[in-house]
Amino acid sequence: MKRNVMPRRRAWQSLAWSVAAVVFIVAAAAAIRWIPEFLVGWALQSNPNPVAGLSLTVAEYVTAVTNARQGVLFAVGGIIAVFTLLITLAKHNLDREKQILDQDANWTNRYTEAIKQLGDDSTSVRLGGIYALERIAQDSLRDRQTILDVLCANLLDISPVVESSGPETVSVDTTAVAAVVGRITKLSPPRQTVVLRGTNLTRVPLDSADLAHADLAYANLTRAYLTYANLNGASLNGTDLTGAYLAKALLNGSKFNDANLTGALLNGANLTRANLTRANLTGTNLTGTNLTDAYLTHANVTGANLTDADLTRADLTGANLTGTNLTGADLTGANLTGADLTGANLTGTYLTGADLTGANLTGAIMWGQTNSGKNYEVKITREYLKYRHAKGIDKIKGLPVEGNTALT
Numbered sequence: 022m023k024r025n026v027m028p029r030r031r032a033w034q035s036l037a038w039s040v041a042a043v044v045f046i047v048a049a050a051a052a053i054r055w056i057p058e059f060l061v062g063w064a065l066q067s068n069p070n071p072v073a074g075l076s077l078t079v080a081e082y083v084t085a086v087t088n089a090r091q092g093v094l095f096a097v098g099g100i101i102a103v104f105t106l107l108i109t110l111a112k113h114n115l116d117r118e119k120q121i122l123d124q125d126a127n128w129t130n131r132y133t134e135a136i137k138q139l140g141d142d143s144t145s146v147r148l149g150g151i152y153a154l155e156r157i158a159q160d161s162l163r164d165r166q167t168i169l170d171v172l173c174a175n176l177l178d179i180s181p182v183v184e185s186s187g188p189e190t191v192s193v194d195t196t197a198v199a200a201v202v203g204r205i206t207k208l209s210p211p212r213q214t215v216v217l218r219g220t221n222l223t224r225v226p227l228d229s230a231d232l233a234h235a236d237l238a239y240a241n242l243t244r245a246y247l248t249y250a251n252l253n254g255a256s257l258n259g260t261d262l263t264g265a266y267l268a269k270a271l272l273n274g275s276k277f278n279d280a281n282l283t284g285a286l287l288n289g290a291n292l293t294r295a296n297l298t299r300a301n302l303t304g305t306n307l308t309g310t311n312l313t314d315a316y317l318t319h320a321n322v323t324g325a326n327l328t329d330a331d332l333t334r335a336d337l338t339g340a341n342l343t344g345t346n347l348t349g350a351d352l353t354g355a356n357l358t359g360a361d362l363t364g365a366n367l368t369g370t371y372l373t374g375a376d377l378t379g380a381n382l383t384g385a386i387m388w389g390q391t392n393s394g395k396n397y398e399v400k401i402t403r404e405y406l407k408y409r410h411a412k413g414i415d416k417i418k419g420l421p422v423e424g425n426t427a428l429t
Contacts, residue, residue, distance in 0.1 A: 131157055132164065139175060148197055155201045158208065165205060166212045172202050173216055180221040182241045191223050203230035203250075218256075233271075363419070367401060372409040383419025 131153060138150025151172070158168040180195040199222055206215070207229060215235040226246045234254040242257075244264040251271045258278040262285050269289045277297045288308040295315045302322045310330045319339040329349040336356045344364045354374040361381045368387040385401045406414045 132168075136171070144193060147194055151194070151197050151201055155205065158205045162209065165209065169202065169205050169211055169215065170213070172198050172205075176202070176217060176220050176222075182219050182221045182239065191221055191225065195221070196225055199225035199227060203227040206231035358413070372406065372411045374410060374412065376412040377406065378413025378416045379418070380413070381418040385419070 135150040135153035135157070138146050138153065141147050141150070154168050154172065158165045176195065176198050179198075180191055202215070203226065210231050210233065215232055217240055218236045219239045220237075221241045222245055223241055223243045224245060225242075227250055228246050229249045229251075230247070231251045232255055233251050234256075235252065236256050237252075237260055238256045239259040240257075241261045242265050243261055245262070245266070247265060247267045247270055249269050250267070252275050253271050253273045255272070255275045257280050258276050259280060260277070261281045263281055263283045265282070265285045267285055267287045267290050270287070270291070272290055272292045272295050274294045275292070275296070277295060277300045279299050280297070281301045282297075282305050283301055283303045284305065285302075286306045287310050288306050289310065290307075291311045292315050293311055293313045295312070297315060297317045297320050300317070300320045302317075302320055302325050305322070305325045307325055307327045307330050310327070312335050313331050313333045315332070315335045317335060317337045317340050319341075320337070321341045322337075322345050323341050324344045325342075326346045327350045328346055330347075331351045332355050333351055334354040334356075335352070337360050338356055339359045340357070340361070342360055342362045342365050345362070346366045347368075347370045348366055349369045351371040352375045353371050356376050357380045358376055359379040360377075362385050363381055364384040364386070365382070366387065367385055370387070382401055387401060401420060403414050403417070403420055406417070406420075
């Protein structure tokens, strides 16, 4: 529609400028012819000095008119310059508008053709359409969100999570679309929520993608690559992240209720205030992870590596921490009420203000070191926990009445 309006507009403006030019030329010619004589006559009649006389010789009159005409010519020349500048600016604006409309038409044609390619029977043609949409998203900020929405919808169509007994696989198209979605989010943060709920994204590359507040609930992200990704506030409830790579990822306030993170790599990730209620973190690498104020109530953290992790004020009520490595972890002010720490390694763990009411520390250990540098096992006792200023010590299960306190 715009392409039909533009030629008519240009035609009317061209006609208007042409009429204005003709009128100006006629007016300028009249001004050059008549105004000099009028100015000289008016000057003679308005002369306040009668001694000077009111008449001129023919030569003087001609000279006066010629001088006046030169002034008029200079004035007309200035008006012509201004008029030319206005015409140039108007033409420039029209050309610029035409260029924008032509560019829009070009993008529309490219977009339409790329969408058609997504449904082609040939894999190579479909891939061409995917990458064509990426190129448009790179060129057009205005169309970027639309293309992102289309690609996410395409993922939902071609790669839904399917209940099966064997491991799920993804097509070449799925991998390509997911990679393009990740790259587009890096260009500028999405203006709307990225919705990939219930999508099979097994092994897809989404490193450094900006998926803040994305809806990835119940998706399959098994062994997906999300290193350095921004997933702040994202919904990952019920999502399968088995073996996923999430090192250094931003997961502030993300929701992992009932998610499966078995064997995932989360070392160095930021999970501040994340909700991991009932999540499965069996064998997960959480080395150096920030879990400050995180919710891990009734989570399964069996055999996970939490070395040097920050669990300050974390809620681990009823969590299963059997065999968990908590060496150097900070559990200051953490709530471990009813948590199972059977066989956990608490060497160098900070427990100041931690609530261990009803916790099970059967077989929980920490390691000491002899003067010769040889490691030896030290049993956790009530005296040691008192020394560490832990709470609820009288209700802890599995502790010996007496033993090596290893206070140093």
